Amino acid sequence: MPKVEVRKKLTSMEEIFHEGGPMASVPLRRAVALAVIRNPYAGAYVENITGFMDDLKPLGLEMAQSLIAALGGDAKAVEGYGKGAIVGSAGEIEHGALWHVPGGYAMREVLGGAKAIVASTKKVGGPGTRLDVPVTHINASYVRSHFDAIEVGLADAPRADEILLALVMTTGPRVHARVGGLKASEIKGEDGLR
């Protein structure tokens, strides 16, 4: 199977103190890890691509660990997550789908077994394309306060034969969450939904 060639990485962390309302007692933190890799399948239709998912696992783990580090080092502080991919123009959307398994596996691994499906999105695009990566609660997808999204992207990626891979994590609800619904304190955390 092709080896994973990383051209560039980006980690970023946002700390939100307020959004026009009361100052948060604990600021919300939201972190992003991006990796720009060569798309080994760019330029031609390749039928069997599944093996690349395993190849991506070490990179996924490294990105998930860098998110925890950016958020302060404690995996227990993480409450929300999401993932995404932007495939360069010489690739197909299916290549982005290769990220579902290794990206999700990596975050569950470093979080010690999160229950909820990892919210995700992907598209084909050129350098500078922005992707709104959805975010949901790590143990119960219906927790309304944790529905969020983080915009990610890089000015010079993905080039045509590249894929930009994204993982994101957050430490809590939206800064002024107040639209009701299931609360994080009410979840059972068994089925990944409630």
Add this chain to the structure above:
Amino acid sequence: MKAKIRKIAVFVEETLKEMDQAVNPPTRRAAAVAVIENPCAGRYIADLTELMDIGEELGDLLAQRAVAALRIEGPKVESYGKAAVVGENGELEHAAAILHPKLGAPVRKVLGKGAALIPSSKKRGGPGVPLDIPLGHKDAAFVRSHFDGMEVRVNDAPRANEIMIAVAVTDSGRPLPRVGGLTKDQIKGEDGLR
């Protein structure tokens, strides 16, 4: 703190490859961005002292954050830059008041030195506007390998009554510099130029 900060974002970018050539060691750069309320938004205010004082606070805070994100000592920083975007209810002069009179001294204190002018850019814009922070060698502006720029953006900033301020630092120049000129090992670092 005089500055009313809504949000702080920190970005670290690492380039490992360019045109299939390994970049070894990878080039690394970091930017710290603060989104603050513009106390002068919406009307003409002749005296911009308050913004100048905010610039001094932010110089220290953002330089500390950016250097910490690179995980190096301040004196190991090789190049730097600063930039600001003023939301639509402010004027360009507000960015100038923050960036130019007082922001530089605390940045240099964090870095131990910084004989060169800190390259800067500014503009007025809306949420999500990309900010291109110019970069130059911190002790000798003519070091050609370190002429560069770093793009950052925060999707929800600046709002109309906000200002977004960025300080960027690097531990290196461009990924594969080869256009000649003064090199970093030739500098005297006294006059800030060579």
